[in-house]
Each structure stands twice: as structure tokens, then as C-alpha cells.
Amino acid sequence: MRIATWNVNSLNVRLPHVELWCASAQPDVLALQETKLEDAKFPRAAIEALGYHVAFSGQKTYNGVALMARQPILDVVTDIPGLDDPQRRVLVATVGELRVANLYVVNGQAVGSEKYAYKLDWLAKVSAFLAGELRNDPRLVVMGDFNIAPDDRDVHDPVAWHEQILCSTPEREALRRLLDLGLLDSFRLFDADPGHYSWWDYRQAGFRRNLGLRIDLVLAGERLKARARAATIDRIPRAWERPSDHAPALLELADD
DNA sequence: ATGGTGGTTTTACCA
Numbered sequence: 001m002r003i004a005t006w007n008v009n010s011l012n013v014r015l016p017h018v019e020l021w022c023a024s025a026q027p028d029v030l031a032l033q034e035t036k037l038e039d040a041k042f043p044r045a046a047i048e049a050l051g052y053h054v055a056f057s058g059q060k061t062y063n064g065v066a067l068m069a070r071q072p073i074l075d076v077v078t079d080i081p082g083l084d085d086p087q088r089r090v091l092v093a094t095v096g097e098l099r100v101a102n103l104y105v106v107n108g109q110a111v112g113s114e115k116y117a118y119k120l121d122w123l124a125k126v127s128a129f130l131a132g133e134l135r136n137d138p139r140l141v142v143m144g145d146f147n148i149a150p151d152d153r154d155v156h157d158p159v160a161w162h163e164q165i166l167c168s169t170p171e172r173e174a175l176r177r178l179l180d181l182g183l184l185d186s187f188r189l190f191d192a193d194p195g196h197y198s199w200w201d202y203r204q205a206g207f208r209r210n211l212g213l214r215i216d217l218v219l220a221g222e223r224l225k226a227r228a229r230a231a232t233i234d235r236i237p238r239a240w241e242r243p244s245d246h247a248p249a250l251l252e253l254a255d256d
Numbered sequence: 257a258t259g260g261t262g263g264t265t266t267t268a269c270c271a
Binding site: 010036115202242245 | 264265269
């Protein structure tokens, strides 16, 4: 089965991109971030017409997450105990035998800012919640826009980004603590090389010049490791007209 | 050169 995550930066604008990409990539599970749609305006019928079940947690203008799946989506959680947060960034659900967490991690704006403190606090609380999920069922996949490049291989210019937002040591340590619960960065099961990115800034012709970061991750519970067959980033939709600034990241799992 | 692009209940804010 194919599991994917994609920050679409407005599903209103990117619905045709999602339709086109699903037709070719045929993901069985697709986590979307930055839908930027309140639930009453979510294009449920258009997604269902593609042959998917869908669950969503959105708000006007900012944030918003959704989960599409070929199989029914059950036991949905969008609010985490101890994190009373109007920002819609989390959707955890059961899809077949998998427990799936879709995260739109806080960007953080700048190291040392109020939003940075919120990011680190958010990561600690979400990680504590996911620790419980992993204890319940280690067939957990945690995917989304992490807004953290795990290490310098994931950064086009590690000198320029040194200790900057998305790359700072406290952010990387927060991600490490999440991984240490028993999750694997699936992309790194297959490719240890630098130069693979999932996000390119719209500014400065970032994509054309390949000035990217790998911040969109599919983390797999260690119990899923033996079933992992491939982990990739599909850059093709980043080159389409009026693209999202993110590319989809995928994990292919063999059947149990 | 402290900018730049793109999205959104837009002339500010977020990424």
C-alpha cells in the first residue's frame, strides 16, 4: 500500500492538483496539510468522487489537515489532551490495520520568537500523545509537514541555515525525541544521500535552483520496518502550474 | 541588496 503526505497550501487552489496526482500516484492513504478551509467548505464530494473516504479538521485562512483513504477512516482524534489549541494541525485515525497521525507542525517563524516557543511546546505535547498511541498499537505512521529538516543532509545550504528556523538544534532534538519513541524516518531507510528535498521557497526561484529542505516526513513505527519497500519524494507536481511549495512524500508498504 | 512569492474574508499576516 502507498502512504503519502502533501502540504497543499490551500486545498481550494490545489484541488485540481490533488485530483491529478491521485490519478497517477494512486496513494491508498494521503495526508494533506494547510487545507486552509473551514469544515463547512471542505470539498468532501470531490474527494469522495476520487474513490476515497475523507476526514478533516480545518479552520478559515490558516492551517487545516485532512486524511484521505481507500479504506474507512475510524476513531478520529483532532484534539490532544493538554493542548487546548484552536489551530487545526492534528488528525489521528485508524485506516485498516494502521493507526495514522497527520501533523502540520508549527512553523515557528524565527528561533527565539513566541511562535518558536509554541512550536517546541506543541511538539512536546504531541509527542507525549503519540507515545501513548505507540503503546496502544505500534503499527503507527506519523506523517506530515514537520517544519524541521532532520539533519544537514536535508538542507541545500547548511551553512546559511545553521541554527535557523526549521534547522535549529532544539527543533532537531524535539524530532529526535519523537523518533526515539520507536519511529523511523522512512526516507532514510532507502537513501542516505544529501540533496533530497520536499519544500522549495516560492521566492528566489527556489525550485528551479533546487534551494530546498526535506521537511515533509513519513515516520513509520519500527514494527513496519520489515514491510517498507520504498520511500520517495515526488517532485513532479512541484513543477506544475500554480504549484504548492511542497512536494508529496511517499512510503510504500508490502501487505502484511 | 535585510529583498524576493504566494495564499488568504488582503492594504497585514503567515509561511
